[in-house]
Amino acid sequence: MDVSHEGVKDPMFYASHVERYCTLNDNCTSRSWSRFRRIYVSLVYLLFRHFRQTSYFTLHTIMSFTESENWLALFESVSRISKSKGAELDQESDEKPFTRAEISYLNKLLNSKLFETHDLDFEILRSDPNHPLHSVRTFQELNLKEPLLKGIAAMGFYKPSTIQERALSSLISDNPQNMIAQSQSGTGKTATFLLAMLSRISTDVHYCQCLCMAPTRELALQIESVGRQMAQFMTEVSFATAVRSPRVKVDSNGYVTDQIVIGTPGTIANWFRGTGEYRIDPSKVVMFVLDEADIMIEEEGFLNICMRVKKKLSRNCQILLFSATYEDSIIDFAHEFVPNPIEFRVKRTQLPLKNIKQFYMCFNDWIEKYQALKDIYGGFEVGQAIIFCATRQEASWLDGKMNLDGHKVYILSGDLDVSQREKVIEDFRSSNFRVLITTNVCSRGLDIPQVNLIINWNMPTTRTGSADWETYLHRIGRSGRFGKEGIAVNFIVNEEMYLLKELESHFEIEIPELTADDLNRF
Template identity: 45%
Template sequence: MKDSDIAPHTNKMYVKNEAAGDRVNKAEQSLLNKLIRCSLVKNGNQVEVQQADPKSPLFSAKTFEELRLKPELLKGVFTMGFNRPSRIQENALPMMLAEPRQNLIAQSQSGTGKTAAFSLAMLSHVNPENNWTHVSKRSYTPFTLPLKTVSGVFMSACLCSVERGIKRQEQIVIGTPGTVLDWCTKYKLIDPKKITMFVLDEADVMIARQGHREQSIRIQRLLNKSCQMLLFSATFEDSVMTFAERVISQPNIIRLKRVEETLETIKQFYVLCRRKEDKFIALCDLYGCLTIAQAMIFCHTRKMAAWLASRLIEEGHQVSLLSGEMTVEQRAAVIERFRNGNEKVLVTTNVCSRGIDVEQVSLVVNFDLPVDMQGNADNETYLHRIGRTGRFGRRGFAVNMVDSDHSMDIIRQIEKHFDKKITKLDTSNLEEMEEMTI
């Protein structure tokens, strides 16, 4: 097939409509990652620490014993199977437990142990003999798991609902910003002046909702200036830092040094097609010629993903389908089945483009190329998609289906952005297919 054989340039209105696609909801993606994590993420990024007081000695803990935790907490940590602090824990916990108390803004992705870190800090500051709230944690959704995963010894209660008129005596309260604000102001169930630690988790997810951002600021204004402030976020976008600076004064800052993800272990190709049926034929040729452990195929819309999954099942492939109309729990179950090898092919939209590590994935196919709302190459999504293969230093393949002049232009934009050539591939040529694996 020649370059001239592909379909003509796609009109702009079609591009913009398609670009809406199956967009990732940050809150749902964060919860999905929590549900499917079975172990700590090994992050290759180095940690950069910026201290509020540069003269203060920098201290990190390589063992939990160095933190001088209460014996009951240390026992709980070891009982849960934590042998040594993760990277975020060894840098953040000494700051969170220091006297005098220090404020902290920390960047840490889901699965790196940050929940256990601030839970240990919460539990360390709690005095069980005082029957009032010491610690308040804000989350974008009521979530009672964090404290239970560390130790139940000092956990009095994690509240997701309250009975009106009854003053809260629990030492630790967890809730959404709106609910906790009501407890402090409308129902007078919590005295904000007695709160000694204020934790904002998943800040990048939470501030995406205008109401949560403003509610958190209102709560912060009710607290004593001596209240310890902790903020955690997976990303340090400008909006996150602007928000953090409004609610936290003189913070220590822990951030991940930016390391560009390498594509050296991933061979990238593109295949010229005319329509979706040609894409499907090329996909079958590709799958028939390669020794593939597992494959992930990305489509732009739910409709296309459903059509492709149905066609592959008709061809006898073991296929699972993942898209945005499914609940988070349903998506987690599908990913778990795929990870366990129950299905060899996962057809998905962007809901699975990031944060999902499956060691056996050797092939990623962009059945539809990722584009932004303007119809240009979405380079970040492309990186996250093809990054599902080539994991853990293994070799992987990424194949892009090109069905128009516009799609070819997207390929050129991606090549320019990553300064890496994407090789043309003829899936009907068996000899060429064999050479690609060398």
């Protein structure tokens, strides 16, 4: 029996078919199936690791090994060979990783309801002593226009998020200040700068007054969509999208008449030149927002465009810069780009961990892992769950295994194109399925919606083998749905305990071992 498929290189695919075949075939099940099922995936995976230069395996090849009287000896031999060659679980796969821009777009899809966050504590790193910060507790305190307040309420906002409480009064005051903010999706940063834009514009004049630059067309369109919702009762306000196939209104000279323009670097730079079909007068722009700055500076071309655009703006133009990370390169660029800013950063010890119960479970091998996964599902009611794997091979195997066991699961991987990713994300956000499996290359920087269970099938690590605390934070994300606290369970093999200790040290927390009593309490 040969069920090979041309081009299929994933050994876990065959492992799933081996189990299905051996479960249904009397000749196979008459052998020591209970013993065989404990090692067949390990055998396949080790064979794949040892002979990974071959084009692909066939089920016939795998079954020929199992027919051998010495198949256990063969397994042990291959295991020794693999270990001698330093075979280890890859943290990288050959799939095409998501770019940070694509990840950011998925974040906005995941967080399309613009969750309000009131539990984050922001450090104020720099501020103007001549203009002290004033916090607000309600949007009404900001003296926003009534149609804008109505739009905010229609979107489900009733109280400012933490960053909005701290920042908005300074952003929309009579003497508005520049700002740098390190802020993940879901903390209210998109609403922050859109509220500031809608408060700063003059609706009785028709030219570009506020400009937002985003790294991709998809991100720009998403921001513009949120802005339109917020301004739905401000009938005099109009938005333009400076992207491929733009949506824009112009006067007889080609100058944009929309008050707010959201676009990508290349298109905005073209409009600033003043020689093309669409034009923007830089001297009239009163606010410039650079969103996802950490993505921008990765591309030298984007970085140069940002600097050129900024140089054309008036000295009095207010500048806001947002970044999802706060690495040294981002800080250096931000301080050069934004003069005399208010500067916000989420405190490390106040990152969104406190609403999530974190546990670990220690195992000898993947078989114990999978049994524990079944125990967890049987231990408490699972609403929606995300399982993070280190490689596509493991994710594919886990997908097949869970589907065989009756669980409806889907994979989010770098193999999917943008439309396929959007479909998976939208279906998951709409609760069309309960379990999402994703890989390490997809999880870095990927903020997730509210779920009540997150499982790290593999702990995230850096290229040097240490614990990747930033990816870990992004993974465990938010508290759970259905009125329950979020739960994060870290699956760890014995030799990986040092990763757990590194995380505990970094976040200044203690992660307990998950016990049967814990399962009973959930």
